[in-house]
Structure formats: C-alpha cells, structure tokens
Amino acid sequence: MKPSAQIAIAAAVTAAVVAGVIARPYLWPGGETKHAHVVGQASAPAGPAIYYQDPDGKPFYSLTPKKTADGRDYRAVPRGADISFDDPEESAAAAPTGRKIKYYRNPMGLPDVSSTPKKDSMGMDYIPVYEGEDSDDGSVKVSPGKxxxxxxxxxxxxxxxxxTTVRAPGTIQLDERRVSVIAMRAESYVQKVADVTTGAHVVKGQPLMEIYSPAISSAAAEYISTLNSKVTGGGEGAYGRGSRQRLMNLDVPEAAIVTIEKGRNVPIGIEWTSPRDGIVLERNVVEGMRAQPGETLFRIADHSVMWAIIDVAERDLGAMAVGQRVVVRARSFPGREFSGKISVIYPQIIKETRTARVRVELSNPELLLIHDMYVDAEIETGSGAxxxxxxxxxxxxxxxxxxxxxxxxxxxxxxxxxxxxxxxxxxxxxxxxxxxxxxxxxxxxxxxxxxxxxxxxxxxxxxxxxx
Missing domain, CATH: 2.40.420.20 (conserved putative lor/sdh protein from methanococcus maripaludis s2 fold)
Structure with missing residues (x-):
C-alpha cells in the first residue's frame, strides 16, 4: 500500500480513536467477541464511502474496495455513518429515559458543546448529556460497563x-565511657614491662608494668610512719588519713596500697595493674624509660559494648526517635545480626553529605565488632499506634x-x-x-x-x- 493511502486511512480512523471507540477492548467477560456496530444500519447511509472496513468489524481498513481471504467484500463506511464499539444491549440499557437533555458535547472529546443536536465536521452526532449526569457536587459519574x-x-x-524501615550505613565506634588511659601523675621510671602488647586482651587487676617513682616512695614512707605511730598508741588521726589519700592522689593502685599497709615496707617498685577488662589499644612503654607526668603509657578499651554511629539522610531525620529498634549487620559477618536501640540523635547536620548521625548501643559479648568497622543498619520508624x-x-x-x-x-x-x-x-x-x-x-x-x-x-x- 502506498504511503499516501496509509496516511488517508490513518486520518479516517483517527476520528474514531479520539472519540474513544477503538481504545475499548474487543474481548468481553464471558468469552464472546463483540465487534464494532454501525448505528442506524436500517436506514440507508448518506454520502459516498470514505473507507472500507472488514465485514466482521475487525480493525482492518482500506481506501478502495477489497475482499477478505475467504472472498467476502469489505463493508463501505459512508461519511454520515456513526461508528460505535459499545454493546448495543448495554447502550440501550444505559440510555436515560424520561430525563431532560442538558446539552450536547463533542463526540471527539473536544471542549465544544451545543444546546441543540448537531453534527461535527465529519458528520458524527454530538453526544447528549442528561440532567444528573453532570453533577454539581464535584463528583464524576462512570457507567457500570466502563x-x-x-x-x-x-x-x-x-x-x-x-x-517504615529506614536503611542507612554506619561505622562501629568505641563507647567513650569504657576507655581508660594509664598515665603517671609524677615523674617515674619503668623498671619492668609485662608481656602485654597492642591488641592483647587484659582483665582488671592484671599486671602491666613495674615503676619506680621518688614521689610515690616518699608518700609511702610517710604513710608507713603514720601506721607505725598508730601501733605505738599515737593513733592514725587525720594526718594518717591524709597520708593514704596522698598515695591515692598519685593514682597508686589499691592493691599496691594494701601491700604497703600489710608489709610496712617502702617498696622499691610499684606494680601497676589494668583498671578494667578490655583490649590494649596503645602501648607506649619500654623498660628503663622515664615517664613524664601525664604521658600516656597504656590505653585500654572495653569492647563488650560498642556504638554504631549511623548516618541517616536528612529527609528521614523527622522519623527518628530515641528508643527505636535498630538491626545492624556487619559486612564482615554475613548473616549475623546485632540488635540495639537509638540512644542519642546528634543535634547537627553534616553539610557535605546532608546526613545526621544517630547512636546505637550494641552488645558485643563475642567481641566480633571492632571500632571503625562498616555496618548497614535498618531502623524501624513509626509508632505502635x-x-x-x-x-x-x-x-x-x-x-x-x-x-x-x-x-x-x-x-x-x-x-x-x-x-x-x-x-x-x-x-x-x-x-x-x-x-x-x-x-x-x-x-x-x-x-x-x-x-x-x-x-x-x-x-x-x-x-x-x-x-
């Protein structure tokens, strides 16, 4: 078929498409196939044929007379024919009876109405709109068939x-309340270091090193003198309590003070022990070194409880609340889940990433989680109401x-x-x-x-x- 003929057929059919007659399905519930019907076939159509359609109503068209594969002629469609793909029975049942026509609307859906019956430029009748179909309450009425x-x-x-589950990335951090630093409060000398290295796990009271400090020895001698005077009947009094407090102010371990009280001897070296269970993060001590006041010798962190710092998108910040349940999955341990709750929502936005941070406390009894580890979090937002x-x-x-x-x-x-x-x-x-x-x-x-x-x-x- 020539392109010009194809264009002409498309132009003829487009009117039907715009009117909504081709867009409807051919197959209806029940298995029957319903085809297009020409309204008013009983009356002779006026005007010459503008195109030819398959006799069975199928969507096959031709500008010239044509036959089907079984030898039947295509049906001529004149200019005045009114094409409809509606079921005649449904159309008859849906046609309002006893109601007043309010106006007539364009059959192609254009914003063109008329107060009297008329036809458009292609000879198609305008569609009547009855009172009650065009309501004033803002509602729209749709036919049951549609x-x-x-x-x-x-x-x-x-x-x-x-x-709603909010998913966000995060990192594992140390609980800052569970980190201890061992530093001397007076000039000291390291005489011996225990077999403890960075990364080793230590328990509370485990020996770490032995130190000698002139200030500690002087305070110990003073405390022993006070204890001896108490034995001879002088009584410890406030001065004796002050001597013990001086040793405590120098951060001497309690076990070392008890040893001094029992032995009544000024020790040459004091055994320094771990203040908590944890992992040795730093070991900055060697035998024979001089330790200045305030210098960090050991840093020990408890890993039994860790923090997950989650970066939540700014748009999800309003859904966050303290106490919400969070499930954390470490990328290093597929299949493992760590549960916790939001304990803190940090009051600032990171402007580079437009994210806010929330803190989740996680129990870590197996010490699987370590600081700076990447994790993925799922936060359950919404209330139970x-x-x-x-x-x-x-x-x-x-x-x-x-x-x-x-x-x-x-x-x-x-x-x-x-x-x-x-x-x-x-x-x-x-x-x-x-x-x-x-x-x-x-x-x-x-x-x-x-x-x-x-x-x-x-x-x-x-x-x-x-x-």
Whole structure:
C-alpha cells in the first residue's frame, strides 16, 4: 500500500480513536467477541464511502474496495455513518429515559458543546448529556460497563499500624565511657614491662608494668610512719588519713596500697595493674624509660559494648526517635545480626553529605565488632499506634496537592483532598480529608481523574453558552 493511502486511512480512523471507540477492548467477560456496530444500519447511509472496513468489524481498513481471504467484500463506511464499539444491549440499557437533555458535547472529546443536536465536521452526532449526569457536587459519574472494563477497585480506609524501615550505613565506634588511659601523675621510671602488647586482651587487676617513682616512695614512707605511730598508741588521726589519700592522689593502685599497709615496707617498685577488662589499644612503654607526668603509657578499651554511629539522610531525620529498634549487620559477618536501640540523635547536620548521625548501643559479648568497622543498619520508624491509612496507589499526588477518589456508589466518584503522614508497607497515613471506612479507589483512579477533568472543562463551556 502506498504511503499516501496509509496516511488517508490513518486520518479516517483517527476520528474514531479520539472519540474513544477503538481504545475499548474487543474481548468481553464471558468469552464472546463483540465487534464494532454501525448505528442506524436500517436506514440507508448518506454520502459516498470514505473507507472500507472488514465485514466482521475487525480493525482492518482500506481506501478502495477489497475482499477478505475467504472472498467476502469489505463493508463501505459512508461519511454520515456513526461508528460505535459499545454493546448495543448495554447502550440501550444505559440510555436515560424520561430525563431532560442538558446539552450536547463533542463526540471527539473536544471542549465544544451545543444546546441543540448537531453534527461535527465529519458528520458524527454530538453526544447528549442528561440532567444528573453532570453533577454539581464535584463528583464524576462512570457507567457500570466502563467501571468493569477499566478494572476500578475500591478499598475502605482503615486504621493500621504503619512502620517504615529506614536503611542507612554506619561505622562501629568505641563507647567513650569504657576507655581508660594509664598515665603517671609524677615523674617515674619503668623498671619492668609485662608481656602485654597492642591488641592483647587484659582483665582488671592484671599486671602491666613495674615503676619506680621518688614521689610515690616518699608518700609511702610517710604513710608507713603514720601506721607505725598508730601501733605505738599515737593513733592514725587525720594526718594518717591524709597520708593514704596522698598515695591515692598519685593514682597508686589499691592493691599496691594494701601491700604497703600489710608489709610496712617502702617498696622499691610499684606494680601497676589494668583498671578494667578490655583490649590494649596503645602501648607506649619500654623498660628503663622515664615517664613524664601525664604521658600516656597504656590505653585500654572495653569492647563488650560498642556504638554504631549511623548516618541517616536528612529527609528521614523527622522519623527518628530515641528508643527505636535498630538491626545492624556487619559486612564482615554475613548473616549475623546485632540488635540495639537509638540512644542519642546528634543535634547537627553534616553539610557535605546532608546526613545526621544517630547512636546505637550494641552488645558485643563475642567481641566480633571492632571500632571503625562498616555496618548497614535498618531502623524501624513509626509508632505502635494505629492510624487511618489507605493504599499508596489510592493517592493522586500532583506535588503541591494530594487527593483520593471516594466511591460514592452507583458509579459516582468524589475527588477529596487529603493531608498525608507516614508511609510504609504499601500504605500511607491520612491525617485529614477522610473518615473511617470511607471507600477509596485503589486502581484505575487516574482514568477516572482524566474523565473528571474532561467533564469539568465541558461543564465550563456549557455554562459559558447559557445566556
């Protein structure tokens, strides 16, 4: 077929497409195949044929007379023929009786109406609009057949518990309350270092080193003198308590002070022990070195409890709350989960990444988690209280406004503006605009919305034509 002939056929058929006659399905429920019907076939069609159509009503067309594969002639379609793909029985059943025609609308869906019957430029009759079909309450009416064909479904708004899982990356950090630093408070000399290295696990009271300090020896001698004077009847008194306190101020371990009290001898070296169970993070001591006051000799951290610092996107910050459950998965241990709760939401935003940080305390009895390890977190947001919710598919969002279509029954649908809340698990919270058990359209709502927009435009033109 020549391109010009194809263009001519497409132009002839386009009118039917715009009018919505080709867009409807051929196969109807029940297994029957229903084809196009020419309305008013009993009367002789006026005018010459503008194209030819398959005699069975199939979507096959020709600009010239043509035969089917079994030798039957294509049907001539004149200019005045009115083509419809509606079921004649349904059309007859749906035709209003005893009602007044309000106006006639363009059969191609154009915003053109008339107060009297007329035809368009292609000879197609304008479609009557009856009173009651074009309601003033803002609702739109859809025929039962169209509801069935487009698959319109409704579901009542109901109260549900909505929970949303926020996924975010993070790192493991030390609990800053469980880190100890061992430093001398007076000039000292390291006489011996225990077999303890960086990364080793130590327990509270385990020997770390032996030191000699002139200041500690002087305080120990003074304390022993006080104890001896008490034995001879002088009594310890406030001076004796002050001597012991001086040893404590020099951070001498309690075990060493007890040894001095029992032996009544000034020790040459004091055994320094670990103040807690933990991992040795730093070991800055060697035998024979001089330790200056304040110099860090050991740094020990308890790994039984760790922090997960989670970087949450700024848009999710409003859903965060202290006490929410968090599941952390370490990339180093696939399949393992560590559970905790949000303990702190840090009050600042990292401007480079537009993220906020939340802190989660995690129990680490097997010492699997180590600081600076990467983890992935899942945070369960939302409260346990039930809220009014509808499926997310029911909401039509224009960006600035959100609306749903309320099913009023008998084919009528009312657009209703709503205010949304939390989303999760396929549902969205409705804070304003709906009540319990209000049925809302959950599928094909955009098709109904398109029809309501068309009817609104036609209604405006109809009002403009009235005197």
């Amino acid at each position: 509801i069935q064909r487009t698959g319109v479904k409704s579901e009542p708004a109901a109260r549900r518990v909505i929970r 039930a809220v009014l919710a509808v499926p997310e598919s029911a909401v039509m969002d224009t960006g600035s406004r959100q609306a749903v279509l309320v099913d009023k029954g008998e084919g009528r649908f009312e657009p209703r503006e709503v205010k949304l809340g939390h989303r999760g698990e396929g549902y969205v919270e409705i804070r304003e605009g709906l009540a319990d058990n209000d049925p809302v359209v959950t599928s094909a709502n955009f098709l109904i919305d398109a029809e309501s927009n068309l009817k609104a435009a036609l209604k405006g033109f109809a009002e403009g034509t009235q005197p």
